Amino acid sequence: MTVRTGIFGATGYTGVELVKILARHPAVEIRFVSSQSSAGQMLTAVAPTAPPLPLVPPQDAPLDEIDVAFLCLPHGAAAETAVACLDAGVKVIDLSADFRLRDAAVYEQWYGARHPAPELLAEAVYGLTEFARDALSGVRLVANPGCYPTSILLAVQPILQAGLAAGTIIADSKSGVSGAGRAPKQSTHFVEVADNFSAYNIGQVHRHWPEITQGFGLWQANPPDLIFSPHLLPVPRGILSTIYAPLQPGWRLADVWALYAQTYADEPFVQVLAPGQLASLAHVTHTNRCAIGLAQAGETLLLTSAIDNLVKGAAGQAVQNMNVMLGLAETMGLE
Amino acid sequence: MTVRTGIFGATGYTGVELVKILARHPAVEIRFVSSQSSAGQMLTAVAPTAPPLPLVPPQDAPLDEIDVAFLCLPHGAAAETAVACLDAGVKVIDLSADFRLRDAAVYEQWYGARHPAPELLAEAVYGLTEFARDALSGVRLVANPGCYPTSILLAVQPILQAGLAAGTIIADSKSGVSGAGRAPKQSTHFVEVADNFSAYNIGQVHRHWPEITQGFGLWQANPPDLIFSPHLLPVPRGILSTIYAPLQPGWRLADVWALYAQTYADEPFVQVLAPGQLASLAHVTHTNRCAIGLAQAGETLLLTSAIDNLVKGAAGQAVQNMNVMLGLAETMGLE
């Protein structure tokens, strides 16, 4: 079986990472990579170690030649391209935010625009792979989770599912600069970022807040409140979320650790660290893994959760979702 | 007036920073800089942009030629040197942890050794300058606060003093690598730190935890509990603490901001950022300032507090304390 794929928005950091993964994937053929701004160039002109593929304008992308489209596009544009792909019978894995929020009104509130394709929201599967396998099988539209949400949701799922959470969860997250995108901005200038560290959009105002909150609701009827504080790290890639979760009184770390160990016992991409170990970016960069560490302070569970924002937080999880969607081995191309 | 000074442990990162500040201080003369391991060399051999001063062995340091000694020594060694200095009639500003904890039993519990000079604990003044001016005046022994405690205590003092805190305070702190000292270790190797970010000693196990907790008690009789999570940032210097403090129900950000603005209105080294602004390392590196930003998430106050760990978190605050102790202008040599 060969899966014919096309990548829209291939020149962003997520796009390049995805093309590199797909180029190594034994069951995948890349039929096209597209870019609005760099069409006509080779992908290597943008990313020297990427495969030497020509960039086509998105309007010239041959949808009739592919089975699966990956959308590494800005929100809004992604939904419009998704509609075109689905109309052409092409399955879609969307790495933008367009199909992550199930409620078009919530989308409009947070993204400041009407949803371009609200009729597809009910159909889209939120692809946090470890908890979406049944839903993913055979589906035609996958909403690939955001990077921060992936790091946080994988870390808190066991306590929410078990009903252990007992108060506001605080996620203090730190991300590498590739999460801010490839377009040059003052805030991503080397001189502004190097030797610096800063918080931004903290509390309940970042666009990933409603996505994470919605995720909480998957596992607990009246989920706890969330405070989410992103920070910008002077590194190219990686996210570490330090999470503070008050649990029901009297809990013991050994028991909670056992719950995590059991939940993720057979997961190839989630690593529960030994008791006492804390996650770091070094556990995960350039891998599709999430590493989770557990510690205790009184009644509060301290979770450290690390992913590579470009891999498990974007391109890697997208390929993992494709594998599940199509019935391939889930780890194919990802190890 | 000329203050004759000597610096013990001048080759560490804190020591070098201190020598640079003192060399620019208009009322200070440096009589000696000492080092156990590098005695006989020039300080410039260790730090090329430091003043060209010869390093003497600590046992040869002429205590009779100085008015004030600064101790940039490991804990334990610092207390012993402090005793010798005080016996020689020299005032002491100790940048180690030896005189920060008021209770010798607590010291023994956290530092794993009997306190070398418990008789001095009652006399030592905890030099968080902004809240210790009266006590510092004319004193002969100052315990210079730790770097993390400085960033956290300055940020929470107003709400503790006002009795607004209403639950466990969480301080998620991130520090540059100079905080780990100059001695080479695997964990400070460039290749281990660059592109990485990691948590360590999180919860209630770091040695700064009892110091911060003790500080809370200065302003509130039954202070809130503390969870303190340090992290290692891939930058040379700077600390950013993101602090989560639940306040009494019904509080308004404008009121709390006004409280902070009033508390620090006349402080030359504490900057309360405009509402909506968040602190970053760029606000403070290479200065003696603490920048504090305020935000709200429900009933939780979100504080971002930034300092340069080598300046306001160590050498700068030590000089600020010397200025106050001796009746000099507090900002002398620090602007």
Place this chain on the structure above:
Amino acid sequence: MTVRTGIFGATGYTGVELVKILARHPAVEIRFVSSQSSAGQMLTAVAPTAPPLPLVPPQDAPLDEIDVAFLCLPHGAAAETAVACLDAGVKVIDLSADFRLRDAAVYEQWYGARHPAPELLAEAVYGLTEFARDALSGVRLVANPGCYPTSILLAVQPILQAGLAAGTIIADSKSGVSGAGRAPKQSTHFVEVADNFSAYNIGQVHRHWPEITQGFGLWQANPPDLIFSPHLLPVPRGILSTIYAPLQPGWRLADVWALYAQTYADEPFVQVLAPGQLASLAHVTHTNRCAIGLAQAGETLLLTSAIDNLVKGAAGQAVQNMNVMLGLAETMGLE
């Protein structure tokens, strides 16, 4: 004596550095700082640790209130502003390239535009301070040298002046990212620069090549040819030039070192390192110094020359030039 100054283009990296230096200068008063793009804001909005000065539009800058104008403007714009300043009786220190090349035809060849004020070229003094003191005294227009040229010319002056050079000089230079300016570009995006290192405009094509070559001619009638290869370092600031200069056969390192030691014996800002020592950025960052190391390989002299591109390579040297121009102590405000 108080020197009233104004800074045009105060929000660039050079401008901010200059404002910080001038704010500490005991004989200087800053009357205005200007910016085209950020007028109406405070300088602290751009650079949090800069002095809190309001940014005025350049057309509103009160030339009648200042004695000296510093131009941190793009080439072309700088010359036009220089004319306006001089017409208003204001002395000018231009940090752009506009008045560095003495020949308007060479300027046009390298900058692709007619020189905006060729009539001023003869009058402008090329302010490599150590070798321009007589010319600077009382002059009204100073062309502040480029950063790369400063690092290279200070390093080779002694051998050119002594007629020792004997073949093409190769300068392999490496600069921090602030040298590329504050405007965000793809090539200065943190993710593109971090973990990377690259050469650009190597050989005889960089705009600093004619400036350096012209400088050679100051000291030797038929100066050697130059190959100049700039590289981009993943650091915010600093330049290290490694220079390969074949000398007349039979030379001895001790003699050449003595020549350098003598040339720079009384220079406060040029440090000739001990034989065997090599210059590094750590010798100079955040100082107005140039550190020069000498080594030998056969008949080739190996020079390592380090400066902080924003200080000795721009703002610091500009203030040094102002001091000389006005008869102030040369080191005032720079130590």
Place this chain on the structure above:
Amino acid sequence: MTVRTGIFGATGYTGVELVKILARHPAVEIRFVSSQSSAGQMLTAVAPTAPPLPLVPPQDAPLDEIDVAFLCLPHGAAAETAVACLDAGVKVIDLSADFRLRDAAVYEQWYGARHPAPELLAEAVYGLTEFARDALSGVRLVANPGCYPTSILLAVQPILQAGLAAGTIIADSKSGVSGAGRAPKQSTHFVEVADNFSAYNIGQVHRHWPEITQGFGLWQANPPDLIFSPHLLPVPRGILSTIYAPLQPGWRLADVWALYAQTYADEPFVQVLAPGQLASLAHVTHTNRCAIGLAQAGETLLLTSAIDNLVKGAAGQAVQNMNVMLGLAETMGLE
């Protein structure tokens, strides 16, 4: 065919990189990884993303279970282990310097010790793969080239082979910190390296100088002299060598570029960049590639040559050599 391998010195940066590559190699089985200092631990305790293999003490390594041993050991120790392996009938790929220099006297001069196994020098093949394929086939001892030599020799081979060189070649090389090894030293402390850049051992005194010079002799009877200047870059990995080679008068860049293009036309791991393009670390990090750019300045050819010091400069080239030695596809496990 399955190649059974063992890796000595698996916990250094080169060792970890090698284990990761071999773990992905379809024809390789790792039978053991050894470490003197970390024996008894898992390799993941040292490098979290490495394969989870137990570290055995080198003296317990089962030589009878392997076909090929890789030595990532200090010089001296490597030669002794090589003897033991060869005696046990195991082929050896030595990543240390022990068998690179063909002359035991030269080894003694540069490494300050008698060669531990001079009788093997004649037999060892210097494994600059692209120019050693015939010699590598079926051999039992490979001396894997040094990192700097690989970057330089691949870049200059075409002009030496063609007899075009016409004077001293200058190689100004810059390396990431992993080249200095994993043992913590003052010079590799994060705070010493970050924001810094420095030269070391420049001229004709670095231990790679005789190795490069010996390499020149492979292709030209009276090879040109070499000046070699290494520098320490604040990045974890990667080498860029900027090389200045005077050529015979009258040469044209187009012709020389054609020579390079032809020399490397069929090479999977050497990329000759288009005329005008310069090599950067971004061309090669995390790959087994060498990227070479060509430019001209008068009669001097300017070469920029980039490799990943841990891959093409060490572990990757070692696997490439193993593939050739054993008759496997040369690119196996390396793409």
